Amino acid sequence: MRHLIKRRRLVVLLGAATTLVVVLGMLWRSAIKRNRSVPDEPFRIAGNLYYVGATGVTAFLLTGPEGHVLIDGGYPETAPLIMASIAKLGFDITDVRVLLNSHAHSDHAGGLRALQEASGAELWISEGDADVIAAGGAGDRTLGPFRFLGFLGLGRFPASRVDHRFKDGATIRLGPLTLTAHVTAGHTPGCTSWSFPVHDGDRELLAVDICSLTLFPYVSKLVEPETYPGIRSDFERSFSVLRSLPADIFLASHANWFSMKRKLLERSDAENPVEPFIDRAGYLSFIDRAEATFRETLAKQQRRP
Numbered sequence: 001m002r003h004l005i006k007r008r009r010l011v012v013l014l015g016a017a018t019t020l021v022v023v024l025g026m027l028w029r030s031a032i033k034r035n036r037s038v039p040d041e042p043f044r045i046a047g048n049l050y051y052v053g054a055t056g057v058t059a060f061l062l063t064g065p066e067g068h069v070l071i072d073g074g075y076p077e078t079a080p081l082i083m084a085s086i087a088k089l090g091f092d093i094t095d096v097r098v099l100l101n102s103h104a105h106s107d108h109a110g111g112l113r114a115l116q117e118a119s120g121a122e123l124w125i126s127e128g129d130a131d132v133i134a135a136g137g138a139g140d141r142t143l144g145p146f147r148f149l150g151f152l153g154l155g156r157f158p159a160s161r162v163d164h165r166f167k168d169g170a171t172i173r174l175g176p177l178t179l180t181a182h183v184t185a186g187h188t189p190g191c192t193s194w195s196f197p198v199h200d201g202d203r204e205l206l207a208v209d210i211c212s213l214t215l216f217p218y219v220s221k222l223v224e225p226e227t228y229p230g231i232r233s234d235f236e237r238s239f240s241v242l243r244s245l246p247a248d249i250f251l252a253s254h255a256n257w258f259s260m261k262r263k264l265l266e267r268s269d270a271e272n273p274v275e276p277f278i279d280r281a282g283y284l285s286f287i288d289r290a291e292a293t294f295r296e297t298l299a300k301q302q303r304r305p
């Protein structure tokens, strides 16, 4: 009898686990489809800064006389869209010399290898995320227990060759282009936000591309045992680092975080098409909302770790 109950419990558990895996797989696929099937038209944000990403996951092209810089590769399926967008704007993928990334997750690093192969560009990754990028997502501690589902493809993507590893505060130069790496860790140990000047007429604007401040529900642990050692203090630091940057143009690794669609619509009424994208208030309120969620999660986990 006891045997029978045990077996029944096992069957129920296995059933629940299978359903969870199937549901996760479906969510994963639908996220990819959403980001892939409705690509936005590429467009100029300001000066030499262009949007070449998809509807959901972003990619930015910063052009210069000695070659271009491309930030983020989207999913593996996004890479051909990014290349098509670069060509549509009249640029050549082989002129992309520097390839950068926000963080080592498949929705931003998945397309890097294809872009690296097509362009011949050198890939720069922060020390905290370099191993995971070079291993195609393997060893990603931020996925918590789900990292063991790697054999199902969860969190995995084509591995890229990491040409340069950098620390927080690194400056990357390509001719007159200068980009500063701000390691705003927490979402991943090497999550990198990028800041760089963009010229609009005779004024200089600072663009800041926020990596991510997202916590994974039920996965991100801010109390012992932390998802990775130091995740809590990393997040705390990231909020203050990002607030300290004098951002004019607010960008991020997901287009809805900086309300790209709304800003594009607002352009038709704007005297200068750059204006809707100058959004320091939106930038700060995004950080505030992320911090509020972080504080709430932390308090909950401290009550019941």
Ligand SMILES: [Zn+2]
Pocket (backbone or CB within 6 Å): 103, 105, 187, 212
């Ligand atoms: Zn991510």
